Amino acid sequence: MSEEELNLNCPFPINKYPTVQMAHGGGGRLMNQLLDELIIPVLGDEELERRHDGAVLDIPGDRIAYTTDSYVVDPLFFSGGNIGTLAVNGTVNDLAMCGAEPKFITTSFILEEGFPIKDLQKIINSIKEASEQAGVQIVSGDTKVVQQGRGDGIYINTSGVGHLEKNVSIGPEKLEPGDALIVSGDVGRHGMAVMADREGLEFETDICSDCAPLNEPVRKLLGAGIEVHFLRDLTRGGLASAANEAADQAGLGLEILEANIPVHPQVKSSCEILGFDPLYVASEGCMIIAVDETEAEEVVELLSQFSTCRRATRIGRVVKEHPGRVELTGVIGATRVLEMLSGEQLPRIC
């Protein structure tokens, strides 16, 4: 969109205040202008337009899934998305990992004084797009402003509420020895995309974040009658952390074949150069799934129908041996323990 079109479409006086002012968070006229002219017209939900203290919502059934996450990704814009895309998809996916149908989202902004209004517009537009793609309504929000040097452009918190069918029960306590482990796609793409953009890597790379909603693939599995035992998206700490949390919480062992884990060649080579292990690098559109061994093939087939999951692969199994521990069999056949991430590999990836 050209600058002129942007001005035509947005009555916010972008020329008067090209950057965020302290008063944009003050509860007064300028904050209302920001909401009325920039945020609400784009996000445009009926509930949001009510300008309430809280949204009043109808939700069928007596069971909900409920989650929250704050996003501090650096840089704000990266190959494949931005902090807004991430904030919506991250929360959508957390609900999907409960087996819930994501319904409602809240968005809350902590803006740094001086943040360009144009960047805010881009992020709000991405939030709108991502929420439409995932089929969720943005029903409530908040805006705060902090002084220059007390933030980093924009931090976003999203929370989400989803509808949960009575018979759905997914969690580490449902894991059983013999269960098959499947990943829905290649791992580590989000983390390496952010790293590449942050550090301005000197080698050629077009790694794109995998940031995407996973609620449709999950809905497909549940709709097909698959009895999903466990789901977790591979965000902070990557596959290694998700697997370790599962083993720890289930009190069972996990066995994974390294050769089966899909990794994009450019992710692999970037990781080698930087000394990272892709199994610890965050994805934002990839999950691990555990189902009974007999259903594994169908799961891979169902997932493969989605562009975001076309590299779905069976990578291992649950065992009753070595409870709490994840064992990784390497390409040449040697087995080692896949530890939980310790320390901080990649700060501010989400």
Next chain:
Amino acid sequence: MSEEELNLNCPFPINKYPTVQMAHGGGGRLMNQLLDELIIPVLGDEELERRHDGAVLDIPGDRIAYTTDSYVVDPLFFSGGNIGTLAVNGTVNDLAMCGAEPKFITTSFILEEGFPIKDLQKIINSIKEASEQAGVQIVSGDTKVVQQGRGDGIYINTSGVGHLEKNVSIGPEKLEPGDALIVSGDVGRHGMAVMADREGLEFETDICSDCAPLNEPVRKLLGAGIEVHFLRDLTRGGLASAANEAADQAGLGLEILEANIPVHPQVKSSCEILGFDPLYVASEGCMIIAVDETEAEEVVELLSQFSTCRRATRIGRVVKEHPGRVELTGVIGATRVLEMLSGEQLPRIC
């Protein structure tokens, strides 16, 4: 609690890491330690202990209220509370303003590298206390860490879900000409308490924030069969902004008698010294209520039974004249328009 007791009660190696490290937000071992040893044992909810992506919750009925707010108050600790108290009560009150019964809260922290772990402990303890007082469960959360100079100690986002009875419908669209306007207490105390602590005011002051949950008083009114038309807590922008939003959204006029508005004498004198108008200063435990004129007396009487509302007073009425405008009749009888807050009077008050 002495320092020694603190160490005994909290197995978190406070001596090893007396301040927040980047790795506390990394999704790995150190983050899990922070959660396991500091946050979860204090907040201690069954859902939180599940360490899920999202909480799975039973909530009766098909109707919920849902809200979010981020808190960036400066200073973090002030007379009458801290950012933790504020974050819980603010969200509880937003739900109460819908006429809902607050049930579930999420808490999400953006920590600045170097933030003292002891301060974090104090804030977590306050969150626990405030949530117990309000009767809400903390069911999900998140922790992120940003580099020194990219935050300001701690920012907290809370979101909340409440249960809403079928027959409850409260909002500006329910306002009617002739409705009585009541405030539940004296206004502006929170803002001036924060200001006093921030600026180290040179005059003697023991103004204490009014930060408190309002869900019990609201429950009492609804339980007594009062048909509440409108409720709003007097946070950012104070009474003036809440009144203007009501008038604007209802398309009706409001008339307020300045002499009837309760203001603590120390709030009044501090405001005079600093050149503030208390009608624009935030409260965090005070609301405006509109009911049919015939129910006004009962409302004041019911509210007065609560220590937080013992100064409940009728301050004005809704009229069909001057739609969208709030008129204030001053102590000496002259009437002026009470404008919406423009600009930024008190930054980072909540």
